Amino acid sequence: MSDKINITINGLPVKVNKNLTILEAAELEGIRIPTLCYHKDLCVAGNCRVCVVELIGQKRLSAACATPCEEGMEILTNSLKVRNSRKHIIELLLSEHNADCTKCYRNGNCELQELASEYKIMTQDFLELVPFKNYTIDNFSPSIIKDDSKCIRCQRCVRTCAELQGVNALTVSHKGDQMKITTFFEKHMNEVICTSCGQCVNHCPTGALVEKNYIEEVWEVITDPKKHVIVQTAPAVRVGLGEEMGLKPGTRVTGKMVAALKRLGFDSVLDTDFTADLTIMEEGTELLTRLKKALVDKDENVRLPLTTSCSPGWIKYIEHMYPEYLENVSTCKSPQQMFGALAKTYYAKARRLDPENIVSVSIMPCTAKKYEAARPEMYDSGYRDVDYVLTTREMAILIKQAGLDFNKLEPVKFDRLMGESTGAGVIFGATGGVMEAALRTAYEIVTGREVPFDNLNITPVRGLEGVREATIKIEKPVKEWAFLDGIELKCAVAHGLANARKVMDAVKSGKADYHFIEIMACPGGCLGGGGQPIPTNPEIRKKRAEAIYAEDGDMPIRKSHMNPEITKIYKDFLKEPLGEISHHLLHTKYIKRERY
Amino acid sequence: MANSYLLKRADFIFRNENDWEQILSNSIKKKPQALINELISSELKGRGGAGFPTGLKWKLAAEAKSDVKYIICNADEGEPGTFKDREILSKVPFKVLTAMAVCGYITGARQGYIYLRGEYKFLEDELNKVIDEFEYYCKEIKLDFKIDVFMGSGAYICGEETALMESMEGYRGEPRNKPPFPTLEGYEGKPTVINNVETLAHAYTIFKEGAKKFYDLGVQYSRGTKLFSVSGDTPKPGIYELELGMSLQDFVYEFGDGDTKAVQVGGASGFLVPRKKFKDAAIGYQGKLTGISLPTGGSMMLFNSSRSMYNVLDNYLEFFREESCGQCTPCRVGCQQLLLGIKAVKRGEKPASYLEKLLRLTETMQYTAKCGLGQSVANSFSSIVENFREEMIY
Numbered sequence: 009m010s011d012k013i014n015i016t017i018n019g020l021p022v023k024v025n026k027n028l029t030i031l032e033a034a035e036l037e038g039i040r041i042p043t044l045c046y047h048k049d050l051c052v053a054g055n056c057r058v059c060v061v062e063l064i065g066q067k068r069l070s071a072a073c074a075t076p077c078e079e080g081m082e083i084l085t086n087s088l089k090v091r092n093s094r095k096h097i098i099e100l101l102l103s104e105h106n107a108d109c110t111k112c113y114r115n116g117n118c119e120l121q122e123l124a125s126e127y128k129i130m131t132q133d134f135l136e137l138v139p140f141k142n143y144t145i146d147n148f149s150p151s152i153i154k155d156d157s158k159c160i161r162c163q164r165c166v167r168t169c170a171e172l173q174g175v176n177a178l179t180v181s182h183k184g185d186q187m188k189i190t191t192f193f194e195k196h197m198n199e200v201i202c203t204s205c206g207q208c209v210n211h212c213p214t215g216a217l218v219e220k221n222y223i224e225e226v227w228e229v230i231t232d233p234k235k236h237v238i239v240q241t242a243p244a245v246r247v248g249l250g251e252e253m254g255l256k257p258g259t260r261v262t263g264k265m266v267a268a269l270k271r272l273g274f275d276s277v278l279d280t281d282f283t284a285d286l287t288i289m290e291e292g293t294e295l296l297t298r299l300k301k302a303l304v305d306k307d308e309n310v311r312l313p314l315t316t317s318c319s320p321g322w323i324k325y326i327e328h329m330y331p332e333y334l335e336n337v338s339t340c341k342s343p344q345q346m347f348g349a350l351a352k353t354y355y356a357k358a359r360r361l362d363p364e365n366i367v368s369v370s371i372m373p374c375t376a377k378k379y380e381a382a383r384p385e386m387y388d389s390g391y392r393d394v395d396y397v398l399t400t401r402e403m404a405i406l407i408k409q410a411g412l413d414f415n416k417l418e419p420v421k422f423d424r425l426m427g428e429s430t431g432a433g434v435i436f437g438a439t440g441g442v443m444e445a446a447l448r449t450a451y452e453i454v455t456g457r458e459v460p461f462d463n464l465n466i467t468p469v470r471g472l473e474g475v476r477e478a479t480i481k482i483e484k485p486v487k488e489w490a491f492l493d494g495i496e497l498k499c500a501v502a503h504g505l506a507n508a509r510k511v512m513d514a515v516k517s518g519k520a521d522y523h524f525i526e527i528m529a530c531p532g533g534c535l536g537g538g539g540q541p542i543p544t545n546p547e548i549r550k551k552r553a554e555a556i557y558a559e560d561g562d563m564p565i566r567k568s569h570m571n572p573e574i575t576k577i578y579k580d581f582l583k584e585p586l587g588e589i590s591h592h593l594l595h596t597k598y599i600k601r602e603r604y
Numbered sequence: 605m606a607n608s609y610l611l612k613r614a615d616f617i618f619r620n621e622n623d624w625e626q627i628l629s630n631s632i633k634k635k636p637q638a639l640i641n642e643l644i645s646s647e648l649k650g651r652g653g654a655g656f657p658t659g660l661k662w663k664l665a666a667e668a669k670s671d672v673k674y675i676i677c678n679a680d681e682g683e684p685g686t687f688k689d690r691e692i693l694s695k696v697p698f699k700v701l702t703a704m705a706v707c708g709y710i711t712g713a714r715q716g717y718i719y720l721r722g723e724y725k726f727l728e729d730e731l732n733k734v735i736d737e738f739e740y741y742c743k744e745i746k747l748d749f750k751i752d753v754f755m756g757s758g759a760y761i762c763g764e765e766t767a768l769m770e771s772m773e774g775y776r777g778e779p780r781n782k783p784p785f786p787t788l789e790g791y792e793g794k795p796t797v798i799n800n801v802e803t804l805a806h807a808y809t810i811f812k813e814g815a816k817k818f819y820d821l822g823v824q825y826s827r828g829t830k831l832f833s834v835s836g837d838t839p840k841p842g843i844y845e846l847e848l849g850m851s852l853q854d855f856v857y858e859f860g861d862g863d864t865k866a867v868q869v870g871g872a873s874g875f876l877v878p879r880k881k882f883k884d885a886a887i888g889y890q891g892k893l894t895g896i897s898l899p900t901g902g903s904m905m906l907f908n909s910s911r912s913m914y915n916v917l918d919n920y921l922e923f924f925r926e927e928s929c930g931q932c933t934p935c936r937v938g939c940q941q942l943l944l945g946i947k948a949v950k951r952g953e954k955p956a957s958y959l960e961k962l963l964r965l966t967e968t969m970q971y972t973a974k975c976g977l978g979q980s981v982a983n984s985f986s987s988i989v990e991n992f993r994e995e996m997i998y
Binding site for chain 1: 759761776781783924925926927928929930931932933934936937938939940941944945948958961964965968970971972973974979
C-alpha cells in the first residue's frame with residue numbers, strides 16, 4: 009500500500025504523503041498560504057481563518073492548517089473566492105485591532121501588518137471596533153506589557169502558556185464580542201502565576217504582548233558622563249542577535265556584538281559567560297557538598313536532587329507550583345545576578361570606582377531576567393545589582409538607532425575584568441549546557457581526570473528532546489572524594505516548563521531518583537528565550553543550538569575551573585567556593601508563592 | 605401537485621402507548637445491521653436543523669473501531685423560538701432513552717449522555733428518576749447501557765455538537781475543527797453518535813412502526829413528520845406535529861392571524877420568508893418542490909404588519925454577537941460588524957450601499973466560519989435585508 013495520495017494544488021497534480029494538512033502539502037510544493045493563528049510550536053487551532061482554501065466541489069472554504077489532504081482533493085489556494093474571503097477576514101481583524109502601527113512596538117515585525125500590506129488593504133470600510141471597547145494596558149509586570157487593543161484573539165499566547173509552558177497564566181474568557189485573553193480573575197500580570205518567561209511575547213503575531221523596554225533609560229545612562237556603564241551579555245544573545253541584523257539563524261556574531269556595544273558607548277563590555285563559569289564553581293561545589301552530606305554524613309536533612317537556578321522563569325514557576333521543593337533548588341544566583349553583585353563590589357574595587365556611579369546593564373535572551381533583576385533579594389551589593397535588563401531585541405534596536413552598520417563592524421574581544429570565559433560558560437545558552445559544564449568540572453574535581461567523552465562533548469545531555477536523562481559512573485576518584493567511588497550520578501535535563509513539570513512530577517511521585525536536574529524555562533534553553541528575535545520555531549532553535557556548540561568547540565579553554573579569571577577572583581576576592589563572601593554575594597533564597 | 609398539498613397533522617411523538625419496554629426488548633433481538641437498514645430506508649434526517657441522515661450517522665459510528673463509544677442526546681435546545689425538545693423530555697422521555705439504548709446496542713456504546721440545556725434545570729430531577737427506572741429495566745433484559753444527564757450552562761454555542769463535547773470534557777464550549785467528525789472522534793476522542801432529542805423520538809417511532817410508515821409520510825428528500833414550535837403573531841402558539849413538505853402558504857393559512865407579513869423559519873439561524881414568497885416556499889430539507897426549500901429545527905415565528913423587520917434583525921444580530929463563541933474571526937468580528945453596520949445605515953452614518961458590503965460579508969462568513977453558527981448568520985441577514993431593504997434604511 010502506498011503512503012502517497014494524489015491531489016492537485018492550483019491545477020498542478022502532486023503526490024503527497026498521507027496525514028499532511030493542506031498547509032503542509034502546499035508548503036512542500038513551494039506554495040505559501042498565509043496564516044496567523046498557526047505556529048509550528050503549537051497545536052492547530054484553526055480559528056483565524058486566514059488560511060482558507062477552496063476545495064473544488066465544496067461550497068464552503070476549508071482552513072488549510074486544520075484540514076488533512078485526501079485522495080483526489082482539488083485545492084485552490086488563490087481563487088477569487090479565496091482571495092475575497094481572505095481579504096474580508098484581514099479587514100475584519102484590522103477593524104478589531106488598534107491599527108495605529110506607527111506607535112506600535114512591533115511596527116515592522118508584525119504578522120497582521122505584513123498581511124495587510126500583502127493584500128494591499130488600503131481602505132477601511134468596516135467600522136472601527138476599538139472605540140467600543142474599554143481596553144486598558146496592563147503594564148504592571150516588570151517584564152511584559154499586555155495591550156488587548158492589539159490582540160487578534162489567535163490564542164497563540166494561550167496555547168504557548170498551556171502547551172509549551174504548562175503555566176496557564178493566560179486563558180480565554182467571555183464569549184462573542186467580549187471574548188478576550190486574560191488572566192485568573194483578570195488580575196494584572198504581576199499578580200498571577202505568570203513566570204515572565206516571555207514565550208507569549210515570542211509567539212504573539214502582533215503587538216498585544218511585548219516586553220517592557222528600557223531603551224530610553226539605557227540611552228540616558230550611557231550618555232551621562234558621571235556614570236560608568238558596564239554591560240554583560242548572556243551566552244545565547246551572540247547566536248540570536250544576527251537574526252535581527254538580517255543574518256541567517258545560527259550566525260555567530262560575538263565579536264561584532266562586542267564591537268557594537270563599545271560603539272554604543274558602554275564603558276566596559278563584559279561577558280555573563282564569566283559568571284556562568286563562576287556558577288559552575290559554586291553550584292558544582294554545592295552538588296558535591298550535598299552528595300557528601302547525604303552519603304558520608306548520612307544527613308537526612310540534605311535535599312536531593314539538586315536543581316539548577318539559572319533560569320528565573322523556572323524559579324518563579326517552582327515557587328508557585330512546587331514550593332515544597334524550594335530547598336532542592338541550588339542557592340546560587342543566576343549568572344546575571346552574580347555578575348551584578350560582583351560588578352558593584354569586586355569590579356568596583358578593582359577598577360577603583362564608586363559603586364554608586366556604576367550602572368550595570370545586561371543583555372539577555374530573556375524577559376524573566378527583567379523580573380529577576382527587580383526582585384528584592386537582588387540588592388546584595390548594597391545597590392540594585394543589575395540596573396537595566398535589555399532583551400536581544402532591544403539591543404538590536406539600540407544598534408539600529410545608533411546607525412551602526414552591524415555587518416561592517418570588525419570583531420572585538422570582551423574587556424577585562426570579568427570578560428574572560430570558557431566553552432563551558434557559552435553552552436549555558438543551550439538546554440543541557442549547564443549540566444554539561446557542571447559535569448566537565450565536577451567529574452574532573454572528583455576523579456582528577458577529564459570527563460570520559462570524546463572531545464569533552466557530553467552528547468547524551470545535548471539535543472532538543474523535552475526531557476533527557478544521563479548517568480555518569482564515577483570510578484577511581486581522588487582520595488578526598490573516595491566515598492563517591494562506583495556511584496552512578498543520575499542527571500536529568502528539561503527545557504520548557506511543561507517538561508519541567510514532567511520531571512518534577514516524577515521526582516514528587518518517587519519514580520525518579522536523580523541527583524542533579526537542569527531546568528530551563530524556555531524551549532531549547534536560553535537560545536529559545538522569550539527575549540530572543542521573533543520568529544522562533546524548532547528549526548531556528550536548532551540552528552542557534554548548533555552555533556552555541558560551535559562557539560564552545562572553538563574556545564581555547566572549555567572547562568569553567570580552568571578560566572584564569574575564575575582562579576583570580578577566588579584568589580583575590582572570594583577565597584573559596586561557598587565561602588563567606590560567596591554566601592553573601594552569590595547565593596540567595598526563594599519565596600513560597602501561592603498559585604492564585 | 606405541490607400547490608394542492610394540504611397541511612397534514614400527525615400524532616406519533618406524543619402518543620404514548622407506554623410500550624417502550626417491549627420496543628426495547630424486541631429491538632435488541634434484531635441484528636444491528638437490520639436496525640440500521642430500517643433507519644436508512646426510513647430516510648430519517650436529523651431534526652436539529654442540519655438534516656444529516658440519521659441511519660448513516662449510526663452506521664458510521666457502528667463501523668468505527670473502538671472499545672469505548674458514546675451516545676449523546678443533544679437537549680441543549682437554544683435556537684430562539686424552539687421549545688419542542690423540552691416537551692418531548694417531559695412528556696415522553698422513555699422514547700428518547702429507548703432510542704439511545706438501541707443506538708448503543710447497534711454501535712457498541714455502553715454509555716449515553718443527555719446534554720440538558722442550562723435553562724431546563726427544572727427537568728433534571730424528573731429525568732433522573734425516569735433514567736433510574738429505565739436503567740433498571742436494561743439490567744433486567746441484560747442490556748449494558750447507562751445514561752447520565754449533563755447540565756449545560758446556558759451558552760447557545762454548546763448546542764453545536766463539537767462545542768457540546770468540549771463543554772462536557774470541561775473545556776470552553778468552542779467548536780472543533782472538522783474533520784474528524786464525532787462518529788470517528790467525538791466525546792473524549794471516542795466514536796460518538798450525537799442526535800437531537802426529536803431525532804431520537806422519531807427513531808423510536810421507526811423501530812415501533814417500521815420504516816415504511818415513516819417513509820410514506822412527507823415528500824421526497826423530506827420524509828416523515830416534524831415537530832414545529834409555533835410562536836409570534838399567531839392565535840394558536842404551541843407545538844404541532846406536521847408532515848414535512850407543506851407549503852408555507854398552507855402553514856400561514858392555518859396558523860397566521862390574517863395579517864402575516866413574514867415567517868422566520870428555523871429560528872435566528874434560519875430564513876425569513878416574506879408574504880409574497882409564501883406560495884413558493886416548502887418546509888423540508890433539500891430538492892426543490894416548487895421554489896425555495898427550507899430546512900428547519902422546527903422554529904416557526906410569525907410576524908404581522910405591526911412588526912419592524914429592522915428590529916427583528918437587530919434582535920437576531922445582538923443575539924449572535926453575544927452567543928458567538930468568539931474564537932473564529934468571521935463570526936466574532938463579522939457579527940459585530942453586521943450589527944453595528946445596520947445601525948449605522950439606519951442612522952444615516954453609512955450609505956444604503958453599505959448594506960451590499962455587509963451582504964458580501966455574510967457570504968464570507970458563510971464560506972469561512974468554523975461552525976454552523978457563523979455560517980448561518982447569513983441566512984437571516986440576507987433574507988431580511990434583501991426582502992425588507994426599505995425597512996433597513998428608513
